[in-house]
Amino acid sequence: MGVCTAAGAGCLFGLARTAEDPGLSRGTEYTGPIIDIHQHTWYLGRSDDELLRHQEIMGVTRTILLPAGRSVLRDSTHDGGSNGLDATVKGNREAYELACRHPDKFLFFANEIPDLPDTERVLRHWLKKGACGIGEQKFNAPVDSAPMRRIYNLAREFNVPVLLHFQNGMYNHDLLRFHKVLEEFEDVDFIGHAQTWWGNIDLNHDQSVMYPAGPVTPGGVTDELLTNHGNIYADHSAGSGLNALVRDPEHGRAFLQRHRSQLLFGSDCPDKLGAGPGCKGAQIIRTINELAPDREVAAGIFHHNARRLFRLA
Numbered sequence: 001m002g003v004c005t006a007a008g009a010g011c012l013f014g015l016a017r018t019a020e021d022p023g024l025s026r027g028t029e030y031t032g033p034i035i036d037i038h039q040h041t042w043y044l045g046r047s048d049d050e051l052l053r054h055q056e057i058m059g060v061t062r063t064i065l066l067p068a069g070r071s072v073l074r075d076s077t078h079d080g081g082s083n084g085l086d087a088t089v090k091g092n093r094e095a096y097e098l099a100c101r102h103p104d105k106f107l108f109f110a111n112e113i114p115d116l117p118d119t120e121r122v123l124r125h126w127l128k129k130g131a132c133g134i135g136e137q138k139f140n141a142p143v144d145s146a147p148m149r150r151i152y153n154l155a156r157e158f159n160v161p162v163l164l165h166f167q168n169g170m171y172n173h174d175l176l177r178f179h180k181v182l183e184e185f186e187d188v189d190f191i192g193h194a195q196t197w198w199g200n201i202d203l204n205h206d207q208s209v210m211y212p213a214g215p216v217t218p219g220g221v222t223d224e225l226l227t228n229h230g231n232i233y234a235d236h237s238a239g240s241g242l243n244a245l246v247r248d249p250e251h252g253r254a255f256l257q258r259h260r261s262q263l264l265f266g267s268d269c270p271d272k273l274g275a276g277p278g279c280k281g282a283q284i285i286r287t288i289n290e291l292a293p294d295r296e297v298a299a300g301i302f303h304h305n306a307r308r309l310f311r312l313a
Contacts, residue, residue: 029289030298033061035306036281038067038136038163038193038237038266041090041098046097052271057274057294058267058281064310065095066136066163070114089102099130107310109133109163112151114147122152129157132310135163136193143172144181152185160310161189163235166197168207170176175200175221182229189309190285191264193235197222198244201255211243216251233309234259236284237266245287254293256301264309265299 036055041048055063068089095108096174109158110126112119123134132305134155141148143164143182155162175196182190195210200222225232236243245252256263265288267281275282292298306312 001234016021018214030292030295030302032228032303034059034243034265034285034302035312036060036263036267037191037306038235039063040068040209040270041094042088042266043270044090045189045271046272049145051098052102054269054272054274054279057119058279060267060295061105062308062312064133065098065108067092067095067107067109067111069111069139072114073247092122092131095275096126096131100212107132109135111135111137112138114141114145120150123151123154124158125154127154127160131160133161133191134161134208135161135191136165137162138165138167138171138194139172140171143178146171152181155188156185161191161233163191163193165194166192166248166301167194168196178221179225179229180293184210186229186231189231189233191233191235191243192225193237193266193268197234197242198240201244201251209248213247216248218251218254223255223258228261230262233262233264233305234265235266235268236288237268237281239280240308241266241268242280242287243282245291246286249291252287256288256291259295260297260300261305263305265302277279 011307029299036058039051041051046054065154068091075276091111092110099106099108108131110123110131112122114137134151137148137151145168151162164172166175169264196207198203199212200208200220201218202218202299203217203219205220222234227232236245244255265284265303267284269280271279273279277283288301289298292301
């Protein structure tokens, strides 16, 4: 099977700007192009056509597809699933083929279980076909373990970011040691995501709580990582990314300002709606627009930061 040149070129040439500062001169909130860096194919059985419609309704102009790994029984997969994603989420080939069919709308990542004998071969295959990142890495392994270091070395080789799902007691243990990874792999870009990542914006976070409520004390591990390392980005997707903003709107507004160049919009929602309270992605878009200190900050989160990270034209 040959390289899908349209999808493969997307990471370098795929999103031409329509204006010097898209979205900054119209209305009271950001209305320009939106890059969704976190979606899945066949999420809870949602078809490709339903995904296309969902993204259009949300106002997303470009979407990055995150595939599942193979379904095998390993210590790293807990239950023999392809990872902690919903069992219906499809793998590398499906993400690649959807991006090939709609190169103007989709880019794709490569993904694989980190501790398989041929993990590097599989990832290299899809990276050569144009995958613009690795992930979502959501496996039962220490974040600084030997299998994960293989992933990071491959990301270094192909100059692509790695998206990590941090969930205490389940996936990518231990966030408290992650600073060592960022220091050793300072030439690799990482994207942090999920419950434990977002819970740790709070200095007083209880690691056993997945969706903490109430006021945030700044200075948590996540806050410090973003402050001290230029090679880490934050994926504001799913209920965890939304919760990090709405639990303390005053802190959320300051957080968006403080880390404005390292924040990315992702939806990670499985619904078919694309709008309203039943769609997490739509809620996140609305919340960022409400809390962003100005439209320039919102434009960075929705568009500019992802364009820079993925080297989009």
